[in-house]
Amino acid sequence: MESEVNGILVAAHELKAPINLLRQLAFSLDFAEDDKDIKMIQNKMISVSDRALRQVQDLTKIARLEDGLFEMEPVAVRAVCDDVARELRTLFRFNHRRLEIEYRNRTRLVSANRELLYSIIYNFCLNAMHYSDEETRSEMILSDKNGKVRLDVRDYGPALPLEVWRTIRKGWVEKPTSIAMRPGSSGLGLYIASKFSQYMKADVGAIRHRDGTSFFVELMPSRQMSLFEDGLYY
Amino acid sequence: MVYIIDDDRDFAECVARMLRKFSGSKVKIFSNGIEATMAMNDGVPDLIFLDILLDGPDGFTFLNEMASYSDTEKIPIVIMSSLNLQKENLESYGVVRVLNKAEMVPGDVKEIVETYIG
Numbered sequence: 531m532e533s534e535v536n537g538i539l540v541a542a543h544e545l546k547a548p549i550n551l552l553r554q555l556a557f558s559l560d561f562a563e564d565d566k567d568i569k570m571i572q573n574k575m576i577s578v579s580d581r582a583l584r585q586v587q588d589l590t591k592i593a594r595l596e597d598g599l600f601e602m603e604p605v606a607v608r609a610v611c612d613d614v615a616r617e618l619r620t621l622f623r624f625n626h627r628r629l630e631i632e633y634r635n636r637t638r639l640v641s642a643n644r645e646l647l648y649s650i651i652y653n654f655c656l657n658a659m660h661y662s663d664e665e666t667r668s669e670m671i672l673s674d675k676n677g678k679v680r681l682d683v684r685d686y687g688p689a690l691p692l693e694v695w696r697t698i699r700k701g702w703v704e705k706p707t708s709i710a711m712r713p714g715s716s717g718l719g720l721y722i723a724s725k726f727s728q729y730m731k732a733d734v735g736a737i738r739h740r741d742g743t744s745f746f747v748e749l750m751p752s753r754q755m756s757l758f759e760d761g762l763y764y
Numbered sequence: 765m766v767y768i769i770d771d772d773r774d775f776a777e778c779v780a781r782m783l784r785k786f787s788g789s790k791v792k793i794f795s796n797g798i799e800a801t802m803a804m805n806d807g808v809p810d811l812i813f814l815d816i817l818l819d820g821p822d823g824f825t826f827l828n829e830m831a832s833y834s835d836t837e838k839i840p841i842v843i844m845s846s847l848n849l850q851k852e853n854l855e856s857y858g859v860v861r862v863l864n865k866a867e868m869v870p871g872d873v874k875e876i877v878e879t880y881i882g
Contacts, residue, residue: 543846546846546866547772547846549866550775550846550865550866551772551774551775551778553866554775554778554779554865554868555774555778557778557782557869557870558777558778558781558782560870561781561782561784561785561870562781563781574774578774625773688819688820
């Protein structure tokens with residue numbers, strides 16, 4: 531019960547940050563320098579709201595996981611990465627960062643739920659944007675590894691705090707955990723990614739680099755893969 | 765010159781807009797205390813707006829740092845945080861106001877500018 535209450539508190543705290551920001555952006559409209567500045571503030575308000583709404587939607591999905599509403603199906607993982615990149619590139623650019631994709635995988639289809647996989651990749655990328663240094667790139671790297679398909683999201687910035695890495699290394703993030711380094715972002719995102727991966731029987735983890743962090747998810751290939759690999763559909 | 769130290773760049777930009785309007789001063793934004801401290805080698809600011817939960821060392825570490833140098837100990841510091849902090853506990857570190865991020869309004873910034881920059 532206590533950990534549930536702590537989890538709710540952390541979730542509430544993390545959702546408070548975008549609301550605080552929206553409030554200040556609304557005030558900022560009175561202080562804008564010109565029409566261009568007003569347009570920029572409005573765009574920012576929309577993107578902050580979109581991200582906050584996505585987090586709320588993801589939290590409600592967690593509550594519905596046990597109902598088995600999210601069907602596992604063959605998912606074209608590259609297409610999901612492309613969609614996430616399409617949605618987030620502008621946000622990265624606004625924040626003076628870049629998002630790049632590198633495909634090294636032969637296996638095209640994974641066994642997953644598209645909606646949940648999208649959220650995992652989205653949360654990893656958003657986390658990378660928050661944690662990376664300005665004017666750096668973050669990379670989505672898809673590769674085949676030990677019979678699975680692995681997606682790494684690598685950022686370049688401060689190393690992941692040791693205590694966070696230890697928590698992730700031990701296994702799943704079982705409750706929303708506040709990451710002291712930047713409480714407005716990734717604790718909740720990691721929890722969401724962890725829950726969705728667990729549901730899809732995928733593995734998640736993190737690698738500490740001296741100049742940043744990689745978060746990864748390893749997915750089972752779809753059994754329908756062979757049809758694609760044999761070139762019947764491509 | 766006013767410094768804003770906040771790792772939420774968007775939030776900092778909002779405050780910077782108000783400061784430019786109310787004070788006409790130059791405003792510099794830093795995402796952590798280390799960068800801000802290094803920038804002070806070229807001259808100290810007239811006022812600092814400081815978030816507490818930051819990338820790397822937190823705002824309390826920065827407050828200690830400021831209080832320890834003769835040229836920075838007198839700089840008025842305004843805390844902006846989502847945490848519930850009491851100004852009385854931080855006054856010895858040069859903190860003149862504590863603004864709650866969920867409640868602060870442009871009038872707060874205006875009042876601070878008028879009091880400490882003139």
